[in-house]
Amino acid sequence: MSTIERLPLTHDAIPDDRRHIYDADPVLTARDIGISFGRVIGLDGVSLDLYKGEVLAVIGDNGAGKSTLIKCLTGAYLPDSGAIHLEGKRVHFRRPQDARDAGIETVYQQLAVIPALDIASNLYLGREERRSGILGSVFRMLDKGGMEKRAGQSVQDLGIQTIQNMSQAVETLSGGQRQAVAVARAAAFGSKVVVLDEPTAALGVKESGMVLQMVKQLRDSGLAVILISHNMPHVWEVADRIHIQRLGGCAGVITPTSHDMGEGVAIMTGAKTVEDAA
């Protein structure tokens, strides 16, 4: 289908039961993405392939360009050079809304939930559904019951047991539960790609476990997931492949089986190269 040549994959570093994911073409490709801010180079020709049903982790030191890369992919920044293709079609995201409309949902680190609104309202914020008939078309009345029901379904699909009441205000939830709401929103509307920016950064052990479980759930439902994290054990637990950013470029793509955490960190900090470590 697509005319974009794939980046090389080290198939033997991927477990047998996950290898079928890489039979299809990548859902999202980025080639030679470059962006600079004045005289500071943010990204220096970064390429990336993302496949349906995989979790691609992006790790890197502060200032390595993780966030910049993600912002280019999700429409927050417009890259100066390079090309992004979604399902083989060239895309130019000028605003986050463009990426969202194309099926790429982002869960921001600051979560972007409204504390005073209830869970269902937050899930549907910005894409409310109206009632059918004259109540919806003329009186613009929201289908609150329907949205609440479907919100409950979305949350349940992620296997979240601790949230029961969709009419509960988000401010009454714990940090992990808020994260769950943000992820559920992305999962409900992200038709192709979900990007999670440090989803476990502010959470305790148990809540992190819940969020990682959700990440696997997203992946198993056929979405392509990008996970940005500083937490190596979490990355090694859920990632299929790990993209390592270093100094604005890609230092290599490894897998949890091809390299261990220590080697990953060594590559990230420049102490080793992918070849040294392998």
Next chain:
Amino acid sequence: MSSTSTTSAAAEFSRRRQTPLQQVQHQLHGRPWLSPLFLLLVAFVAFFISTPTFLTPSSMGILLQQTAVVAALAVGQTLIILTAGIDLSVGAVMVLSMMVMASLAQDGGMPGLLALIIGVAFATIAGLLNGILVTRINLPPFIVTLGTLSIFTAIALLYSGGASIQASHLPRLLNVLGEGFGIGAFRLTWGIVVVVLIYAVMAFVLSQTAWGRYVYAVGDDAESARLSGVPSRRILLGVYTVAGLIYGIAAWILIGRAGAATPNAIPDANLASITAVVIGGTSLFGGRGRLIGTLIGALIVQTFAFGLSQLGVDQQWRVLATGVLVIIAVAIDQWIRKVKA
């Protein structure tokens, strides 16, 4: 998900460990208008016991008539405060609109309907101007409306030459909201009916439409709302414009109520409207509150004024009581915002 067995231990825990005070906090968090409603009932009982003439049909009719204008203004003020803004120009916009419609229609100069439409349009444009200054030039609403308060007041005075226009010089349409109908001794004016309609329409819009939801979202966390795809600036602009429109309708009600268009009518309209909103449980920090609370708040302020004047007490006690209520209301708001699940 309906079965109770899936309820987590954490949920059970939080349910068991609530003290009565926490339960009150929880109730108020969901329904911030409960405490003003309680206060209103207490005030009614107290005045009923102390003044025999208070809880009579005619007194209640007068109380409602006195509340109407401030209650209408407070709807616009509620919208703006929900977005974490404030409008100090309410009274000025209303007076400007009132002087415009009265001057145009004076002594048959213009048909009443046309003058009314132009007057309300003036108020709407004044609101839009506030909105543009807030959203396009990114000035704080307090500063914008402090400025336009002076500007609109000055324009109204310059335009009218400071002179009042008596009802007898105006077409019937501009006075009609002061007329009414009685159910026995209980007299309602058409102005009160209009106020009730404004509340009904705006309560529907706020609670049942996406626009209403966005008003709360923008007020609670503008950045998160924007990231969620809410057109924040357009919502803010809309809020200021709708508020202006409501002030224009309030101007129409005021002519009927006062029997004249006077440039210095209701000098305390700004503070009275803010007081009604705050006592009604709407948070000055934005994102929380209900219109029903504002209606109760406006009634509380007027009930104190009316009841104390019937008791023959110095009006300054009313002013003092209002001040205490405002401080208590904001303190309660701060407390209920700290609610935990």
